[in-house]
Structure formats: structure tokens, C-alpha cells
Amino acid sequence: MDRISLLQGIARIGVFVSLLMAFFLLTVKTENKLANRLFAWFFIVSAIDLCGFFVLDYIQDYVNLVIFRWTICLLAMPLFYLYVLAVCYSDFKLKWKHLVHLFPIVLVNLVFLPRLYLASDTEKEIFEFLEQMPEIYFIQVLIELQYVFYIVSSFLILKKYREIYLENYTNPSTSTYKYLFQMTTVFLIAHCLVALKNVLRYSDFRQLFLWLNVVVGSVALFITCWLVMKALNHPELFRGINSKLQLTKDFLPEENEVTKEIISNKDEFVSSQILALKNYMIEKEPYLDPSLTIQELSNQINIPVRDLSVLINHRMNQHFFDFVNEYRIQKAMHILKDQSKSQLTVLEILYEVGFNSKSSFNTSFKKYTNLTPTS
Template sequence: MTEIQLLNSISRIVVFLLLFFSFFLLTVRGNKKKSNQLFSVFLLLVAIDISAFFLNDWLSKHLFIETFRITSSLLQMPVFYFYVLSVCYTNFKLRINDLIHTLLFIFFYSFLIASDYSKKAFLVFQIISEIQYFLYIILIFIALKKYKKIYLENYTNPEHLNYKWLVQMTSILLFAHLFVLSKFFIQFTNNINLILLLNVIVIISALLVSSYFVLKALHQPQLFSGIEQNNTPISKYIKKETKIITSEITSENNEKIKLLEQFMTEKEPFLDPDLTIQKLALQIDFSQKELSTLINHHIGKHFFDFINEYRVLKAMSILKNQSQKDITVLEILYQVGFNSKSSFNTAFKKHSPMTPIEYRKQFLSNK
């Protein structure tokens, strides 16, 4: 079997699997239907792109279809960008204005047809498509940064935090695309063997990355618990209300902070593992905006850290209590509102150089 035949065989397998994953995501039941649909379209676009490896002869006879295949690569990153937004935000919706993201595709489809695929026109297309790819990568990271900020200011359950996984996902996609970028430069050297090798790496990378994304999405559905899209970072409230909210904590704010701290100590709302700033605001009879400003701006902590500090302090009091020495660390972390051992240990390290077990041993051994 020649290298070209091997490439054709592998690409057929990859396209078949991508189409299978795409169809599966469209039909699978779940509460993230929109995200699945968007990711399904993304996989379909990748499959269309890769199909050229074994449909090259047929596509060369159908110029309009081949032009669509080539220029459809300009739709991949916009679709992936919307996929990320749909994962982050529960109320995400595609709007008519979002069609602006298809303009580059429409333009180059017409441009390549009109220019009759001149080398100069195709080179312009390749350069612009690479620029577009990296611009969308930047947009995705900006969106994820905003998502993380809003999450930390309003939620406490790190197991529902999509940020790390989506960053990982985008980084893997970026790394895999570097092989495509390498192909772009190597094509000018006319090194056929190296180009064939890179083509094999590209399609195998496409398969591995897509498979990883699909399996991750299906086996860890908790990653897909988004937040409300209309939430805004508290810093924007502060900027809008600089005439009302000053950097100095007024006596009124001092009273509110004391009331909040008293409520946290006496009522212990932090024991609720799914506590959000909205829930706490209702319990203490503050507006959500007022409470968010108080914690994130005046106290100077993210809501995420503010709540977890109370949980850790509660856990510490249990760990050094002689009468509760038979309660395991795992039982304690769930008792004080954490959802996993990893999130508990991470929060605990911020308040003690020791592990929870070491902390318990030190205090109990001194009694």
C-alpha cells in the first residue's frame, strides 16, 4: 500500500467516525441539546474538510462543491466559538445578528469562484483563514475569562466550573491546528513526503481531538451546567456607579458586613453545597446586586472564596474537636458543603500549610 493509499484509507475512517459522532450528538438525549447541535455541526465541517483526501478527483470535477468544501473551513471556528458560549451560558441563543460570522465564508466562496482559483487568490484565502482562526481563539479565551469572573462572583460549586475544561479543550484544538499551519509553510518547499506525513498527522489529530471532546461531554455531563448569560461582572456595576459607590467602606456598609458575617456564623448557609449568591441574597433579604457589591468589592473577595472560607473554618473546628474524631475527612468535607475531595483540599491549602489529616493529628495529639 502506497503512502497516498494509506492516507486515503485513514481519512475515510476518520470522516466516517466524525459523521457518526455528529449524528450521535444530534440524536442523543440530554439537557444540553443546543450545545450538542453546535458541536455536531463543528464535527460535520471538519469531516467535510478532511473528505478532500479521498474525494479529490471527484471534487475537482465539481468546482462549486469543492469551493464550498474549501471555504467551509471559515465556519469551523465561529461554530466552535458559539459552542463554547452555549456550554458556558444556560440561556444562550443564536440571534439573527450572529449571521455576521458567516460573511467571511460567503465572501471567499464568491471570491474564489470569480478569480478562477488563481494562486494569488488562494494564497490570500489561506492567510486570511489563518488570521481568522487565531482571532477566534482569542475571542474564546476572552469569553472564558469573563465566564470565570462571573462564576467566581456568583457560585461556589467548583465541580460545575466549565472554565478549566473549556480552556483545555481550546488549547488542544490550538495545538492540533499547529500541524495544519506547518502544512501551510511546508507546501512551498515541494517536499511531498513531508506533506504526506503532516496530512496523516492532521487527520489522526482531528480524530483523537474530536473523539476526546465527544467522550468527555457524554461521560461528564456536570461540565455542562452553565450560568446565566445576562450576569455581569461586578466591576462593571462599580464603574457605572462610581458616583454612588466609593472605594471607602462607609458606616452603612460596615453595618451590612457585620450583619452578613453574623448571618453566616449563626445560620451557616454555606453548608448548602449548591449555594449561589442569588440564594444567599434571598435568605439575608439583600438584593443580589447589593450583596455581590458588598462581598466582591467592599470585602474584597470573590463569592466563591468568601463562602469556601467559612466552609474550611467549619471543617477545621470539626477536625480539632476530640468528640468528633471518628468522623472521616470525607464525611466532614461533604458535611460543610464541599462536593469533592479535590475542591476541599484546594480550599484548605489557602488557610493551612497542612493537609486536613495532618491538621487533625496536630490538634488531637496536643490534647
């Protein structure tokens, strides 16, 4: 009884915190309202799922409601997946095609419809052992397959997001990538515990299953509180990228004998472009702009952005992010060696050379010099 009371207490707190988070996301002022609304609905769905630990005693006579509460969790991962898309891509909008994500919950409820939803009250009394019904097994298998699909899809989105950012932006909001990557990883680990719990449900380890319920509830509460703290500390955390941006490798022609010959003939021209670009970086110092993008640099030197992307990311074999930050670090080293500027702090120097965060500056400085700025 103590264990059940503990689990119900944890679940009640989890539901409260989830709904609090949803309220915060729906009311906080931000440019990315769609992402916040999707995440708010994710927390609302999570709250409905968590409340199952303590509301079943009140709704067990309403089989239709019990079944629907079981199936509502099939909306959680599609909402999270769409949230990741909305955060990563600033121009993301919901379209009719996204209704396909409702297919699992619609399918499940159609499977249950003939046997449960339309059954008479007398017929529904036979479903005392609901968890042992084949339909419930079907739901659990579908949930596992759905989870794998959306977790893998989310990781692939984040991988592409990071690559595009490095090729097109400087001082990217790495906190966005880290936050979403950490969140997706935590969800993956948490669901592994849920999957283990569901396996133990049908084993002889009943006591272990009951204790694992408490662990899962505690983990869910911890994750929810962690996300609340992240949101409160970083209400404007994200900066999305344009979904129309492509990786350089996606629009480079495949190498064959013809393209190799063309590339060979262009080597001299490419070398002159690289030299002109390097001279421009040294003379005009565009890297001092902390928000410099490859599009802006393209406009300044009158080279089409696609050509400039190929030049830097392919010909010079550098991400645009690394290319620009290398000049910033060289400028910072020059300032550090200048005795007339010895009174400047590291923070003042990093802002002067175009960085906008100390962590980004320290990481780049160590990468190019194998030293720290204070060494």
C-alpha cells in the first residue's frame, strides 16, 4: 500500500508540473509560438498518461474512457517530433500532410471500436482483465514501434540541423542542438525503462514490476522538472534555420570523367577566388559581426551563396563556422599579444572579435591553439 501511495503521490506531482509547463508554454511571449504550442500539447498528453496511476479507481466503470486514455499516449511522440521540426526550422508550418501522424491512434481506436466502444454495458463487464486482452498487446507493440521510429527520426533531424548550421552560420546557438539532443536521449533512456516495465508486467517478477513503476514515475517527474527549469531559464532558447537550405554535398555534381575535367580547368579560377576571399576577410574583417551568415558574406563579396558554400565547405574543406572562427581566434591572439591592450578582459576580447558566448570562444580557442585564452 505504501508503494502504491508513493507512486500515486509522484504521479500527482508529475501531472501538476506537466500542466504547469503546458500553461507556461502557451502563455510565454516568444517568436516561435508553434513550437511552444506543440510542446504544450505534448505535456498535456503526458499529464493524461501519468494520471492513469491514480484516476483508474474513479473511471474503471467507464471502459470507453479507460481505453481512450490508454490510446492517447500515441499522440506523444508525433507531437515531440513535430516540436523538434518547429524548433530546428524557423519556417516550419503545420500542413494537411502532417495529419498522417494521427494514423496510429485512429487505427488503434478503429480496432477497438467493434469490440469495446459499441459493446453494451453487459458485454463490457467481461473485460475485467483488460491488460490481458489481445488489443492491449497490440497497443503496446505499436507504441514500441512508433517510439523507435520517432526517436530515430528526431536524431536524424538534429544531425542535419547541426550540419546545415555549421555550413551556413557563425556562432550558432549550440544550446539549441544540445538541449534537443539531451532531451531526445533522455526520452530514449526513459522509454527503455518503460519497455522493461511492460515486459516484467507479464513475467513472474511482479514485485520488481511494481517497484519499477515507482522508478518510471520518478524518472518522468524528474524529466518534467528538468524541462521546466530549462524553459524558465531559456524562454528564448532557440534560433531556427531555413528548411530550404541544403548541405553542400546535396547539390555537388557526382564526379565522373567530364566533371573531373571541368573541375581541373577551374582549379586556377578557384584558387583566385580563395585568395580573394582570404584577402577580404583580412582587410574588411566581416567576421567581427557576431551574427555573420554565409548569405551575408555572399552579398558582401558578390559571389552566389551556393558557389561560396562549395568554395568554403568543399574546396577549402572547412565548415563556414570553422572558417570564420579561425579568423576570430587569430584576431584574439593578436589582441592578447598587444601590450597596449593588456587591460582588456577575456570577455571584452571575445566580444570584440565577434564571439557572443564565452563557452564558444573557449572551445574555438582551444581547438586552434591547444591552449586556453588565459594560458
